[in-house]
Amino acid sequence: MELYFLGTGAGIPSKQRNVSAAALRFFNDQGSTWLFDCGEATQHQILYTPLKLSKIDKIFITHLHGDHIYGLPGVLGSRSFQGTETPLTLFGPKGLKDFVQTSLSVSGTFLRYRLEVVEVEDGAVFKERNTVIKVKKLVHGIPSFGYRIEEENQAGSLQVDKLKALGVPPGPLYGQLKEGKQIQLEDGRFINGKDFLGPCKKGRKIAVLGDTRYTEAAIELAKDVDVLVHEATFGAHEQELAHQYYHSTSVQAAKVAKMAEASSLILTHISSRYGENADRLLNEAKEQFVNTYLAKDLWSYSIQP
Template sequence: MELTFLGTGAGRPSRQRNVTSMALTLPPPRCSAWLFDCGEATQHQLMRTPIKMSRIEAVFITHLHGDHVNGLPGLLSSRSYHPGAGPLRLFGPAGIKAYLEAVFSATYSHLDYELIVTELAEGVIYEDDDYSVEAYPLQHRVPCWGYRVTEKDRPGALDAEKARSLGVPFGPLLGQLKNGRDVRLPDGRFVRSTDVTAPDRKGRIISILGDTVPCGTIARLAADADLLVHEATFQGDMAEKAAAYGHSTTLQAAEAARMAGAKRLYMTHFSSRYREEDMDRLVAEARTLFPEAYAGSDLLSVAVTRPGEQPDGSCWA
C-alpha cells in the first residue's frame, strides 16, 4: 500500500507545489488506485507517476473549494480515452453531482464509463471484502469531510508443512484452514486453524483529512492510524490567522496526531509563502510535539507497511 502526493500546496499552484490531490495505491493483486481530492492539473501530475488512469476505481473529494476539485471534470473526461477504464465511484459533499452535471452540460462532455456518485453522510460510505471507508465532517469555511480507510484483517500464512505433519491431506481442507476455519480429518481428528496458521495480519489504517481547524471529529478519523494526512497551512505561531481562514498550523496537526495515537503524520496543504528551504523548520516545529511528523511534497510516495513486514510488491513495474 502506497500513498503518492500529487499536490501539496494551498489555494493556488506554485512552481514548487501543485494544489491538493493524492493517490492511494492498493496492494497486489488488486493493484487499483483511489484518488483523494483533484485540484487543477491533477491529471498532469498523474502522468509523472506510474499510476494508470484506467486503474483509478474511486475518487474521494473532501470539499468543493476549487483547489480541491477544479481538476475533476478534466480527469473524468480524459479517463474515457484510456482502454480498460471500468466504472468509477465518486464520493463527495452535497453539490458535487450538480457541479459535474453543470460542467459536463456546458462543455458537451460525455463519459464512456459508468460514474457512480455518492453524496456524503456520516459513517461508513463504502465497504468491500478488503476495505471499508468512513467519512466524518470537519470544520472549515464550507462543508468539508475527512476519510478513514481501514484495511480488513487478513488470515495469517498457512504452515503447510505443519499441516501435513498433522495428517491434513492436500485439497479443500488446507484451503479451509488457510481461511481461518477449523476442520475434521477423515480419521475423525480435529485440527484448528490456529494450530497451523500464523496470527492474523492486522489491517492498515490511513486517515486523510480535508481543510479544517482543530475539531472533535479528527480524533475519530485518525485514531490509531498508521498514516495520518493533515493540512498544515501555516506555521505554529499563526494559529489566529489559520483559524480566520478555516485552517490548521503545523503544531495543531502534530497535536492531533499525538492525541489520536497515529503512527506517522504527513503534513500537506502548505501556504505558498513557504518554500522548500522552509520545510525543515516546519517539520522540526511539528516534531516538538510528534516525533514522527513529515512534510509531504509533490510526487513523494510513502509506503504504508504492517509492523515487521516489507512493502507490498509493485503494481506498476
C-alpha cells in the same frame, strides 16, 4: 499500499507545489487506486508516477473549493478518452453531483464508463471490498470532510510445516483449514484450521483529512491510524491567521496526531508563502510529534502490512 502525493500546495499552485491531490494505490488488488481530492492539473501530475487513470476506481473529494476539484473534469474525461470502461465511484459533499454533471454537459464530454456520485454526510460509513470508509465533518468555511480507511484484519498464515508433520497432504483441505474450518482426515481424525493459523494480520488504517481548523473530529478520525494526512497551511506562530481562514498550523496537526496516538503524520496543503522554507513547518511539528513527514509533490510513502 502506497500513498502518492500529486499536489501538496494550498489555494493556488506554485513552482514548488501543485494544488491538492493524493492517491492511495493497492498492490494486492491489481493496482486499484483511490484518489483523494483532484486539484487543477492532477492528471498531468499522474504522468510522472506509476499510476494509471484506468486503475482509479474511487475518488474521494474532501470539499468543493477549487483547489480540490478543478482537476476533476479533466481526470474523468481523460479516463474515458483512454478507453477505460470500468465503473468509477465519486464520493464528496453535497453539490458535487451538480458540479460534475454541469462540467460534463457544458463541455460535451461523454463517459464510456458508469459514473456513480455519492454525496456524503457526517457519520457516513461505506464498505468497499475488504475495506471500511468512515466519514466525519471537519471545521472549514464550507462543508469539509475527512475520510478514515480501515482495512479488515486478515487471517494469519497457514502453518504448513505443522500440517505436514501430522501427515496432512497439500491440496483442497489446506484451503478449508486456511478459512479456519474443521475437517476430517481419511484416517478419521478431526483437526481445526484455527489451530494451524499464525497470528492475525492487522489491517492498516489511514486518515486523510480535508481543510480544517483544529477539531476533535479530526482526532476521532485519526485514532490509532498507521498514517494521518493532515493539512498544515500555516506555521506555529500564525495560529490566529489559521483560525481566521479555517485552517490548521503545523503544531495543531501534530497535536491531532499525538492525541489520536497515530503512528505517523504527513503534513500537506502547505501555503506558498513558505516557498523553499517549508521545512520550518516540519521542524515545528516534530517538536510535538517525532514521526512526522513533510509531503512534497510526486513523493510517495509506503504503508506496510
